[in-house]
Amino acid sequence: QQQVKQSPQSLIVQKGGISIINCAYENTAFDYFPWYQQFPGKGPALLIAIRPDVSEKKEGRFTISFNKSAKQFSLHIMDSQPGDSATYFCAASSGYSTLTFGKGTMLLVSP
Amino acid sequence: DAGITQSPRHKVTETGTPVTLRCHQTENHRYMYWYRQDPGHGLRLIHYSYGVKDTDKGEVSDGYSVSRSKTEDFLLTLESATSSQTSVYFCAIESRGGGTQYFGPGTRLLVL
Numbered sequence: 001q002q003q004v005k006q007s008p009q010s011l012i013v014q015k016g017g018i019s020i021i022n023c024a025y026e027n028t029a030f031d032y033f034p035w036y037q038q039f040p041g042k043g044p045a046l047l048i049a050i051r052p053d054v055s056e057k058k059e060g061r062f063t064i065s066f067n068k069s070a071k072q073f074s075l076h077i078m079d080s081q082p083g084d085s086a087t088y089f090c091a092a093s094s095g096y097s098t099l100t101f102g103k104g105t106m107l108l109v110s111p
Numbered sequence: 112d113a114g115i116t117q118s119p120r121h122k123v124t125e126t127g128t129p130v131t132l133r134c135h136q137t138e139n140h141r142y143m144y145w146y147r148q149d150p151g152h153g154l155r156l157i158h159y160s161y162g163v164k165d166t167d168k169g170e171v172s173d174g175y176s177v178s179r180s181k182t183e184d185f186l187l188t189l190e191s192a193t194s195s196q197t198s199v200y201f202c203a204i205e206s207r208g209g210g211t212q213y214f215g216p217g218t219r220l221l222v223l
Contacts, residue, residue: 102153
């Protein structure tokens with residue numbers, strides 16, 4: 001079964017700290033790994049994505065780290081801010097297949 | 112919201128009644144998706160479409176049907192709503208399969 005396991009379910013980080021969310025997958029055919037951010041009452045929005053030809057991708061304070069051999073990828077939010085408080089979803093797909101989503105992580109950044 | 116609208120945005124209905132949710136896009140994207148979001152389950156795919164009149168089932172398709180007669184519209188129908196279908200429903204669009212999906216604002220459905 002194509003699964004993406006996401007952890008932790010919830011996370012509390014102090015302002016200025018580093019938030020880390022992890023995902024693990026089973027299907028070695030996956031070749032696209034996006035992260036989505038969702039604020040309450042809104043639809044998910046693409047935050048950052050990576051393909052397995054690179055081990056890391058950085059966009060501002062957000063970084064994806066990718067470990068192909070371990071079949072894991074993670075989202076790091078540096079200098080976390082209260083405005084980053086949201087639910088984060090990892091996902092994966094292969095070729096033209098549909099996205100498989102993790103179950104989400106609720107992040108709260110305390111002031 | 113990337114040229115995606117969903118209607119209605121909120122709906123309360125009774126068990127056993129039919130319900131149709133509409134997703135409308137102005138991006139001319141080929142792929143359209145319906146998801147439901149429930150606490151502890153994340154986003155689960157109900158049905159998707161890869162072209163006009165071309166649809167396929169997702170992970171949780173039982174009790175749902177879809178139709179796509181025009182590129183811009185994708186309808187989700189609950190033939191006989193049940194309380195277990197109380198959820199937030201999201202539509203998403205994509206220009207090609209397996210890539211970036213853009214989500215609509217969601218429809219909050221309560222089945223009493």
